[in-house]
Amino acid sequence: MMYEFKVSEMAEEFGVHRNTIRNWINAGTLPAKEGPGRKYLMEFHEYERLCKKFGREPHLHSVDSVSNRARETLGEIDVEPLVISGGKSVLPEDPSWADECLTCGTCASACPISGVDGLDPRKIVRMAVLGMDKELIESSWPWKCTLCSKCEESCPANIQITSLMRKIRGARDRARVPEPIHKSVTMCLERGNNLGIPKEDFVFLCEDLGEELAADECPGFKTPVDVHGARVLITVNSKAVFGEPDSLKWWWKIFWAAGESWTLSSEYWEGVNWGLLSGDDEAMQTVVGRIVDNMKRLNCRVLLLPE
Ligand code: SF4
Numbered sequence: 001m002m003y004e005f006k007v008s009e010m011a012e013e014f015g016v017h018r019n020t021i022r023n024w025i026n027a028g029t030l031p032a033k034e035g036p037g038r039k040y041l042m043e044f045h046e047y048e049r050l051c052k053k054f055g056r057e058p059h060l061h062s063v064d065s066v067s068n069r070a071r072e073t074l075g076e077i078d079v080e081p082l083v084i085s086g087g088k089s090v091l092p093e094d095p096s097w098a099d100e101c102l103t104c105g106t107c108a109s110a111c112p113i114s115g116v117d118g119l120d121p122r123k124i125v126r127m128a129v130l131g132m133d134k135e136l137i138e139s140s141w142p143w144k145c146t147l148c149s150k151c152e153e154s155c156p157a158n159i160q161i162t163s164l165m166r167k168i169r170g171a172r173d174r175a176r177v178p179e180p181i182h183k184s185v186t187m188c189l190e191r192g193n194n195l196g197i198p199k200e201d202f203v204f205l206c207e208d209l210g211e212e213l214a215a216d217e218c219p220g221f222k223t224p225v226d227v228h229g230a231r232v233l234i235t236v237n238s239k240a241v242f243g244e245p246d247s248l249k250w251w252w253k254i255f256w257a258a259g260e261s262w263t264l265s266s267e268y269w270e271g272v273n274w275g276l277l278s279g280d281d282e283a284m285q286t287v288v289g290r291i292v293d294n295m296k297r298l299n300c301r302v303l304l305l306p307e
C-alpha cells in the first residue's frame with residue numbers, strides 16, 4: 001500500500017520545515033518518489049516507520065483512498081486543463097497548483113536575476129494561471145532563468161516554478177530554441193557528445209594524457225577506459241576534452257593517489273545533459289539512459305557526474 005503526501009502536509013504533520021522533508025527525500029532518508037500533481041508517494045510501512053520514529057500514531061491515508069476522493073471531487077468540478085494551440089500542456093497535469101499562488105512575491109525576492117529585462121517569477125506564474133501560454137513560450141524570460149530553484153525553495157505555497165520554466169522551454173518549437181543549446185542537444189543525440197568528438201579521438205587523447213601522467217608524476221598510471229568491474233564510472237564534459245584536456249589530469253591524479261578503482265567509457269561519456277536546459281525531456285532521458293547503460297555494461301557501482 002502506498003502513502004501519498006504533499007511536502008507541506010508532511011512537514012506540518014511532523015513539525016519540521018518543508019526543506020527538511022525535501023532534504024530527507026533527496027538524501028534517501030525518506031524513500032519517496034514523485035507522484036501525480038505535486039505529491040509524493042512512498043510505501044505505507046515507510047510512513048509507519050517515520051511515525052514510530054517521531055512517536056506518533058499514523059493516520060491511514062492510502063493512495064487508493066486519495067485517488068477515489070480526487071475522482072469524486074473532479075466529478076463535481078468542471079476542471080479545464082490549460083493547453084496551447086498544439087494541444088501540448090505547458091503546466092503540470094494538476095491545474096490547481098498555480099491557483100495556490102498567493103502573489104506574495106517571495107519568489108521574486110529570492111530570484112538572483114529578478115528584474116533583469118523585466119523577469120519576475122511571480123509574473124510568470126500569474127501568466128500561467130491566466131492561460132497566457134503563447135506569450136510565455138514566446139518570451140525570453142524562461143531562457144534567462146538559471147533554473148536555480150531559489151524561487152521554488154522560498155515559495156510558501158510550494159509552486160513548482162522551476163518545472164514551469166522547463167515546461168515553457170520544452171513547449172517552444174525546437175527550431176527556435178537558442179542556437180548553442182539546440183545545437184548541443186542535437187549533436188549529443190547524433191554523435192554521442194555535445195561537441196561531436198569521435199570515439200577514437202577521445203580514446204587516443206585519454207591514453208596520451210595517461211602516458212604523460214605516468215612519465216611525470218604517477219608512475220605506472222594507465223588511463224582506465226572501458227574497465228569492466230571498476231567501482232566508479234566517471235563522465236566528462238566535452239568542453240574540457242576539447243579546450244582544456246590537461247584539466248582532466250587533476251582528477252586522475254587524485255584517483256591514482258587514492259588507489260580508486262574507476263573507469264571512463266569510450267562511448268557516451270558526455271556528462272553535460274543539455275536536454276535539462278532545453279526542456280527536452282525525451283533528449284534528457286536518452287542521454288541519461290546511455291549513462292545507465294554504460295553503468296550496466298561495465299558493471300560499475302558508483303556514478304560520478306562532475307558536471
Ligand atoms: S512565492 Fe509562491 S506564492 Fe508567492 S508569488 Fe511566488 S509563486 Fe506565488
Ligand code: SF4
Nearest residue numbers: 111145146148149151
Ligand atoms: S529558478 Fe529562475 S526564476 Fe527561479 S530564482 Fe532561479 S533564476 Fe529566478
